[in-house]
Amino acid sequence: MRFHPDIRGVLFDFDGTLTLPGALDFPGIKKALGCPLDEPILEFIQQQPPHKQDPLWQVLIRHELKAAAKSRPNTGAEPCLRALKEGGIALGIFTRNSLQSVQKALLTFEHIDLNDFAAVITREDSPPKPHPGGVLAAAQAMGILPALLVVVGDFHFDIIAGNRASARTILLTNGKLPQIDEDHSCPDYVCTCFEEILQVLCRPPVFSRRLPA
Numbered sequence: 001m002r003f004h005p006d007i008r009g010v011l012f013d014f015d016g017t018l019t020l021p022g023a024l025d026f027p028g029i030k031k032a033l034g035c036p037l038d039e040p041i042l043e044f045i046q047q048q049p050p051h052k053q054d055p056l057w058q059v060l061i062r063h064e065l066k067a068a069a070k071s072r073p074n075t076g077a078e079p080c081l082r083a084l085k086e087g088g089i090a091l092g093i094f095t096r097n098s099l100q101s102v103q104k105a106l107l108t109f110e111h112i113d114l115n116d117f118a119a120v121i122t123r124e125d126s127p128p129k130p131h132p133g134g135v136l137a138a139a140q141a142m143g144i145l146p147a148l149l150v151v152v153g154d155f156h157f158d159i160i161a162g163n164r165a166s167a168r169t170i171l172l173t174n175g176k177l178p179q180i181d182e183d184h185s186c187p188d189y190v191c192t193c194f195e196e197i198l199q200v201l202c203r204p205p206v207f208s209r210r211l212p213a
């Protein structure tokens with residue numbers, strides 16, 4: 001498979017992108033933490049008084065590891081990753097989850113393991129998305145410019161982080177209606193599934209809007 005020459009790496013969100021959506025029960029976790037439904041979890045914990053943070057992290061980690069154990073590879077994710085790797089494209093993961101959860105969930109993949117990724121950026125490594133730091137750190141670890149990187153994710157934080165880092169972005173909808181905020185999280189492309197992502201990465205005109213000069 002031949003990919004567009006201006007694409008050297010693809011950086012994937014993990015939960016709901018490389019894994020089937022639904023394993024992480026965000027409303028349930030927020031309820032267990034006392035986190036309002038409209039607030040992001042990591043930021044909520046970080047805003048609590050120092051003595052309250054540690055027990056909340058433990059609750060979060062317990063839920064995340066339970067979800068990781070029952071998570072499954074997303075439909076088409078493994079063939080897509082293999083095709084990219086065989087086409088010479090560097091692979092990366094960037095997630096607001098922990099490295100331990102990623103390692104655990106990847107055990108459920110049959111044809112892909114942690115060593116297939118040139119960069120694995122978890123919340124231990126950089127400020128969480130939508131901060132662009134994780135994208136920039138991944139690009140550096142992969143040895144490629146952010147502009148030659150495509151960020152793929154199922155949530156607007158993924159797209160905002162990619163846009164802020166000057167990477168190109170693909171929103172994966174998993175067949176649902178996309179929720180796009182034109183001002184902050186407009187992706188270069190919207191795909192319903194991994195087969196479409198592969199098609200997009202092979203097609204030259206798609207990314208012409210933000211090709212480097």
Ligand SMILES: [Mg+2]
Nearest residue numbers: 013015016154
């Ligand atoms: Mg996600």
